[in-house]
Amino acid sequence: MAYRRVRGAILRLVRRRALSMALGFAMAAPAAWLEFSGRYSSWWMEGAALVADPVEIAAALSAGRVPVLAPYRWLRGADPLPHSWDVTSDSISAWVAGQVGAARLVLVKPSGAGGPTIVDPLFNSVLPRHIKATIVPADRIVELPKAIAAPAI
Numbered sequence: 001m002a003y004r005r006v007r008g009a010i011l012r013l014v015r016r017r018a019l020s021m022a023l024g025f026a027m028a029a030p031a032a033w034l035e036f037s038g039r040y041s042s043w044w045m046e047g048a049a050l051v052a053d054p055v056e057i058a059a060a061l062s063a064g065r066v067p068v069l070a071p072y073r074w075l076r077g078a079d080p081l082p083h084s085w086d087v088t089s090d091s092i093s094a095w096v097a098g099q100v101g102a103a104r105l106v107l108v109k110p111s112g113a114g115g116p117t118i119v120d121p122l123f124n125s126v127l128p129r130h131i132k133a134t135i136v137p138a139d140r141i142v143e144l145p146k147a148i149a150a151p152a153i
Contacts, residue, residue: 048067050070051070095126107133109137119135
């Protein structure tokens, strides 16, 4: 019953164009501010560093911080992928893994995910052959440390 009420409220909200646009802007504005202002040093998570390119990734790692990639500028400058809905975070992750010389790529997918369409159509063509890709569904997230620690073959 609660699900139907929430669903109805969301549908009513979406039908009010001005309100839904204002809400969308309010949710997107903080991300855009971080991305375009260049205020990566004010990242909010302790021990993490918001990074935008390979140099910043290396600097964060050497400082003992966890790099959190905001790839917009890097992708915009290199323009390595087609401008298509076939490109998702899967292909972007594969491209980034190749650029940083990774031996392994671990993707976390929604619970119950599986089958041939688990990754986007361009993923296999973007992923360099030397990189081993592993997919961990969210309902088996306990397997993530094992996937990360597994040797790349």
